[in-house]
Amino acid sequence: DGGITQSPKYLFRKEGQNVTLSCEQNLNHDAMYWYRQDPGQGLRLIYYSQIVNDFQKGDIAEGYSVSREKKESFPLTVTSAQKNPTAFYLCASRSGASNTGELFFGEGSRLTVL
Amino acid sequence: GENVEQHPSTLSVQEGDSAVIKCTYSDSASNYFPWYKQELGKRPQLIIDIRSNVGEKKDQRIAVTLNKTAKHFSLHITETQPEDSAVYFCAASNRAAGNKLTFGGGTRVLVKP
Numbered sequence: 001d002g003g004i005t006q007s008p009k010y011l012f013r014k015e016g017q018n019v020t021l022s023c024e025q026n027l028n029h030d031a032m033y034w035y036r037q038d039p040g041q042g043l044r045l046i047y048y049s050q051i052v053n054d055f056q057k058g059d060i061a062e063g064y065s066v067s068r069e070k071k072e073s074f075p076l077t078v079t080s081a082q083k084n085p086t087a088f089y090l091c092a093s094r095s096g097a098s099n100t101g102e103l104f105f106g107e108g109s110r111l112t113v114l
Numbered sequence: 115g116e117n118v119e120q121h122p123s124t125l126s127v128q129e130g131d132s133a134v135i136k137c138t139y140s141d142s143a144s145n146y147f148p149w150y151k152q153e154l155g156k157r158p159q160l161i162i163d164i165r166s167n168v169g170e171k172k173d174q175r176i177a178v179t180l181n182k183t184a185k186h187f188s189l190h191i192t193e194t195q196p197e198d199s200a201v202y203f204c205a206a207s208n209r210a211a212g213n214k215l216t217f218g219g220g221t222r223v224l225v226k227p
Contacts, residue, residue, distance in 0.1 A: 031213065040123065042203060042219040043158070050213060058214065059115065090157070099213040100146040100165065105157040 003027065006091050006106035013078075013085070013113050021076045021109045023091035030096055032074035033103065036060060037088040046089075049074055078111060086113045116141040118206050120218030128226055133191040135221045137204035140185070144206040147180060147187045148215075152201045161202075162189070194225045 004025040013019045023032065031050045035043040045058030049068040063082025068074055074093075078085045091106040117140040127133045139147075148163035164171045164178045164187065171178050175194075180187040191198055204218040 033215070035217075040219060042120070043217040045214060045216065048214065056214075059216070099207045099209045099211075099215075100163070102148070102160040102163075103150075103158075103215060105159070107157050 004091060004093050004104050004106040006089075006109050008109060009107065011109060011111045013111065015113055016080045018077055018079050019085075019111065021078070021089055021091075021111070023074045023076065023106060025072050025074075025093045025104075027093055027095065027104060028071070029093035029104070030071070031094045032068070033092040033094070034058070034064075034066065034074070034076045035090045035092065037090055037108070043090065046076065085111055087111060116144060116206055116208070116211060116214065116216040118204060118216050118218040120204050120221055122221060123219060124222045124224070126224045126226060127194050129194060129196060131194055133189075133194055133198070133223055133225075135189045135202055135204070135223075136186060137188070137206075137218050138184075138186040139206040139216075141206070141208060141211065142182075142185065143210050144208040146207045147178070148205050148207075149178060149189050150203045150205065150217075152203065152220075154200070158203060191223075194223075196225050196227055199223060199225045 007022045033048040034046040047066040049055035065077045089109045092103045120137045145166040150158040151161045152158040175192045177190045201220045207215045
């Protein structure tokens with residue numbers, strides 16, 4: 001069953017702790033993305049990667065880090081430097097190096113900082 | 115970088131009426147404009163897209179129009195049904211910006227039976 005899988009679905013974190021969100025895809029897509037969704041603010045791009053071992057900052061990269069060691073995996077670490085980390089995080093992937101084409105989303109991870 | 119503005123933020127329509135959502139973009143190099151629908155508790159899914167070499171595209175009850183000169187594009191839903199209730203996002207992308215896809219703030223559409 002092809003798709004994009006995010007885990008965990010819900011995550012609670014204490015202030016000052018780093019947390020890593022997992023994103024795995026078996027669609028053989030080259031490009032992968034991380035978005036943050038807050039009420040009334042749409043989807044804001046955190047990081048994206050077009051190829052293994054390469055990634056670029058999005059519009060709100062501060063306090064986040066990523067890696068792309070394998071084509072199918074693009075984990076996101078929310079560090080203690082992120083001032084307001086409570087949010088819904090969506091991972092997505094797209095095939096090819098083109099800027100067109102459908103973005104396939106995971107089901108999301110909801111992070112709550114206590 | 116690209117900035118996409120979307121209006122209105124909420125839209126309530128009577129079943130059977132039409133709904134129109136408008137977006138403006140800032141980067142004249144943008145050439146790809148998709149629309150995504152996110153139902154409550156679900157992931158966003160592509161419903162229609164348009165490229166800059168086309169002025170209008172239609173798929174059953176959904177249509178998108180693009181005005182490159184004015185840098186705005188719109189989503190039109192005709193004969194709305196309760197299952198059209200969702201949050202809709204517009205987006206813009208161009209190759210020169212490294213294939214980034216920038217989304218608008220979203221429109222929550224409620225179709226009243």
